Amino acid sequence: GLTPNPCIECNRHIKFDALVSRARKLGFDLVATGHHAKIIETAKGLRLARGADGNKDQSYVLYMLTAADLSMLEFPVGKMTKNEVRELASRRGLRSATKPDSQDVCFITASEGRARFLSDRLDLHSADVVDVDGNELGSIDAVELVTIGQRRGLNLGGNADRTYAVQVDVRSRRVVAGSAEDLLSEDVQLSDHVWADEPYIGPVQVQISAHGAQASAYLTSAGNVHWDEARRKVAPGQAVVFYLDDLVIGGATAV
The missing domain is CATH 2.40.30.10 (Translation factors)
Structure with missing residues (x-):
């Protein structure tokens, strides 16, 4: 089982692939987005850098951008803190000035949740939970919903707070649970x-x-x-x- 970051895949295939490609075909010089990151000119060309607001920095989810991509992009808020962005938006009368911060997975609603979203799109399978020595501890309903380091949802009763998923094998439908040290x-x-x-x-x-x-x-x-x-x-x-x-x-x- 894989645990990809959906924001990265959206940036890779949609925002900075399809969107930038479309912008080039339409003759636009640049595409501007609201990402908190900087584009820096170096001796070796354009490079991506962390945004000014360390708490909002999004360079991690943009790491795949090449110098060619960066030449078509502009990140206007990358040199500003989030508070400065809100103040600027407020002075200009924009409704977004008081809009709550967006969440990482924008296409999953709070009412739906991750499990419901995935179960509507994947076949889920039960799995055995064993300890690092192979001793059976229990079972879970959906191995596809477990990731490395997960603590909740392993159905281990009183041991749950001290036990983590240290290995997930979707193909063999087995989760190995262990201590923080095993992780x-x-x-x-x-x-x-x-x-x-x-x-x-x-x-x-x-x-x-x-x-x-x-x-x-x-x-x-x-x-x-x-x-x-x-x-x-x-x-x-x-x-x-x-x-x-x-x-x-x-x-x-x-x-």
Whole structure:
């Protein structure tokens, strides 16, 4: 089972593929969006960088953008904080000045929820839950709804607060549950790399979720991440993005 970020796939295939392609065909010079990120001119060309508002930075979900893509884009709010954006919108009488912040998965409503959305589109299958030694602990109704690191929904009774999904095998319909220590790993195997320039080997800062903190790591010659300190496993399908200071130098997908 994979746990991709839907915002990244939307950006990859719709906003910055179909939309930009359409804009080029129509003769537009630029496409402007409201993403909190910056486009920086460097000696090696245009590069994506973190936005001024660290709490709203969206560079993680834009890591796949190439220099050619960036040449067609403009991020007007990237140099502003969210409060500054709201103040500007208020002065101009825009209704969006008081609009609540959008949620990551904009196409799933609060009333519908993730489980309902996926069950309407996927065949869900029951699965066995075992511990790291293979001892049976119980079962769940839908293995497709479980991801690495998940704690709730494993039907483990009183042990649930201390037990996590440490391995999910959709094909064999089996979930391995373990402790927080069992969830730790020193490395992340990666595929489908996207580089801002040429492949990089060396120390980097790494981000593994849209709003997660970055962590120090080393990018190996094989293009994998080796953490400075062991961290929780990254779910297959999750995006892993590499930074040097505020510049995005590349990203890849966990396998």
